[in-house]
Amino acid sequence: MRNEAHRLWTAVSAAEPETRALARFLADWPAAAPPAPQPRPAPCEPAAPLPVLRWLPRMALDADRFGGVFVETLCRAAGSLDWRQTYSLADAGESFLRNYGWAELVRPAAATGFVQISCGVLVLGPNTFYPAHRHEAEEIYLPLAGTAEWQQGDAGWRRRSPGTLIHHSSEEPHAMRTGEHPLLAMYLWRSVDLRQRARLDRRSAG
Numbered sequence: 001m002r003n004e005a006h007r008l009w010t011a012v013s014a015a016e017p018e019t020r021a022l023a024r025f026l027a028d029w030p031a032a033a034p035p036a037p038q039p040r041p042a043p044c045e046p047a048a049p050l051p052v053l054r055w056l057p058r059m060a061l062d063a064d065r066f067g068g069v070f071v072e073t074l075c076r077a078a079g080s081l082d083w084r085q086t087y088s089l090a091d092a093g094e095s096f097l098r099n100y101g102w103a104e105l106v107r108p109a110a111a112t113g114f115v116q117i118s119c120g121v122l123v124l125g126p127n128t129f130y131p132a133h134r135h136e137a138e139e140i141y142l143p144l145a146g147t148a149e150w151q152q153g154d155a156g157w158r159r160r161s162p163g164t165l166i167h168h169s170s171e172e173p174h175a176m177r178t179g180e181h182p183l184l185a186m187y188l189w190r191s192v193d194l195r196q197r198a199r200l201d202r203r204s205a206g
């Protein structure tokens with residue numbers, strides 16, 4: 001999926017040359033694939049698929065998806081990806097965790113002391129509110145399937161269609177909420193330290 005993701009980001013960057021942030025991110029795309037991550041968990045304890053993955057087949061058929069070949073390839077490969085959740089049950093609640101997950105497609109092999117890039121995909125189920133959160137890493141999102149609403153800082157909510165680029169500065173609070181459709185979005189993170197995790201903004205997490 002790494003090469004497919006790079007091809008899609010490159011195509012978007014070529015179509016929108018005024019989006020300088022994306023070109024800056026792609027300039028730091030790793031030249032070679034890092035070593036494959038160690039399998040987790042132990043072979044005797046196969047990972048249960050995250051509940052949010054139940055929405056992927058629906059998104060593969062979404063007529064309005066962006067990067068259709070990439071979405072179809074991702075949905076076929078989903079079982080081989082390492083799906084994660086940043087937040088605990090106490091952090092985010094059961095309903096959110098049943099409708100939320102992400103997987104890295106590109107991750108740095110180790111800290112280098114230099115700016116690096118990670119790339120992955122986020123899935124949110126329908127009627128899901130991802131409360132305001134923030135992280136030091138600068139971020140670009142590219143929604144691929146499902147039109148959701150996004151909020152940056154204190155600005156109002158904006159509908160963002162598949163194919164729209166969304167740029168979050170370092171430590172900029174941002175939130176998302178879906179309606180009747182699930183959301184699949186690809187992201188890029190750019191930072192010296194990509195081992196960090198996003199932090200919920202408690203004022204908005206309610």
Ligand SMILES: [Fe+2]
Binds near residue numbers: 139174
């Ligand atoms: Fe983010």
